[in-house]
Amino acid sequence: MPIKIPSDLPAYDVLTREGVMVVDEVQAARQDIRPLRIGLLNLMPKKIQTENQFARLIGATPLQIELSLIRMSEHRTKNTAAAHMASFYRTFQEVKDEKFDGLIITGAPIEHLPFEQVTYWDELRQIMDWTQTNVQSTFGVCWGGMAMINHFHGVDKHMLEAKAFGCFRHRNLAPASPYLRGFSDDCVIPVSRWTEMRQDEINKAGSLKTLLGSDQVGPCLVEDASHRALYIFNHFEYDRDTLKQEYDRDVDAGTPINVPMNYYPGDDPAQTPLNRWRSHAHLLYGNWINEIYQCTPFEMNRIGT
Numbered sequence: 291m292p293i294k295i296p297s298d299l300p301a302y303d304v305l306t307r308e309g310v311m312v313v314d315e316v317q318a319a320r321q322d323i324r325p326l327r328i329g330l331l332n333l334m335p336k337k338i339q340t341e342n343q344f345a346r347l348i349g350a351t352p353l354q355i356e357l358s359l360i361r362m363s364e365h366r367t368k369n370t371a372a373a374h375m376a377s378f379y380r381t382f383q384e385v386k387d388e389k390f391d392g393l394i395i396t397g398a399p400i401e402h403l404p405f406e407q408v409t410y411w412d413e414l415r416q417i418m419d420w421t422q423t424n425v426q427s428t429f430g431v432c433w434g435g436m437a438m439i440n441h442f443h444g445v446d447k448h449m450l451e452a453k454a455f456g457c458f459r460h461r462n463l464a465p466a467s468p469y470l471r472g473f474s475d476d477c478v479i480p481v482s483r484w485t486e487m488r489q490d491e492i493n494k495a496g497s498l499k500t501l502l503g504s505d506q507v508g509p510c511l512v513e514d515a516s517h518r519a520l521y522i523f524n525h526f527e528y529d530r531d532t533l534k535q536e537y538d539r540d541v542d543a544g545t546p547i548n549v550p551m552n553y554y555p556g557d558d559p560a561q562t563p564l565n566r567w568r569s570h571a572h573l574l575y576g577n578w579i580n581e582i583y584q585c586t587p588f589e590m591n592r593i594g595t
Contacts, residue, residue: 394428415441469578
């Protein structure tokens with residue numbers, strides 16, 4: 291089954307060229323099924339790149355997905371054309387009376403700030419509380435996951451002495467978890483962050499379960515069953531060249547940065563990096579969509595009740 295997105299959204303052509311099944315409003319209306327409504331609260335500066343990355347993953351399942359793009363009500367992006375935002379995004383205030391089967395809260399390049407100093411922190415806290423009544427399952431990614439685990443459980447993020455940057459092996463800590471169905475005993479995941487969450491503090495929260503973790507970069511994927519949520523602190527959604535883009539940007543700006551670990555063949559930035567995480571990325575997001583499908587009410591007004 292395809293993902294339903296507007297035919298003039300840039301992701302439509304990108305995914306079509308890659309062989310991902312997509313349909314527009316007219317085609318979807320002919321299918322007598324209820325698609326899963328997935329919201330993407332996009333906090334990243336490069337909106338279109340992030341749309342492509344997540345649409346690619348959730349559009350590869352056997353279910354029809356209706357993707358809704360959401361932005362903060364007051365915050366204005368400086369990196370994406372205003373026309374694109376006006377055409378394809380709605381503010382939280384515009385969608386807050388609606389129900390969603392799933393919601394993805396992306397990362398944001400503001401991890402050096404304490405949560406309470408983020409300009410839209412109050413509204414984001416409102417959104418996180420709203421998920422408990424209006425969303426069947428929420429997936430917090432990188433800073434978005436850190437914000438959720440802090441909001442619901444008081445777990446703090448901690449600054450690292452050096453950026454965790456590269457591709458790191460992670461152990462499968464919960465092979466029986468439905469979210470890790472089909473996973474190997476370990477897998478490679480891209481990491482790009484200046485902060486960390488600590489396993490001992492996650493353990494103290496009591497109701498959290500770490501599903502993927504690394505001896506080098508700590509906990510990665512955490513299940514919060516009490517809030518119908520998953521938190522991932524790393525980046526399965528990244529394209530092959532996303533870490534390269536970040537590395538090249540910092541090099542060009544003269545910002546001190548290490549070559550991303552275990553990313554380039556031979557750790558040589560002159561070489562073309564390989565995507566070694568794509569299959570597990572599709573497994574994880576496919577498993578998440580499947581769990582939503584198994585649990586979400588057919589009557590959407592019952593979500594969150």
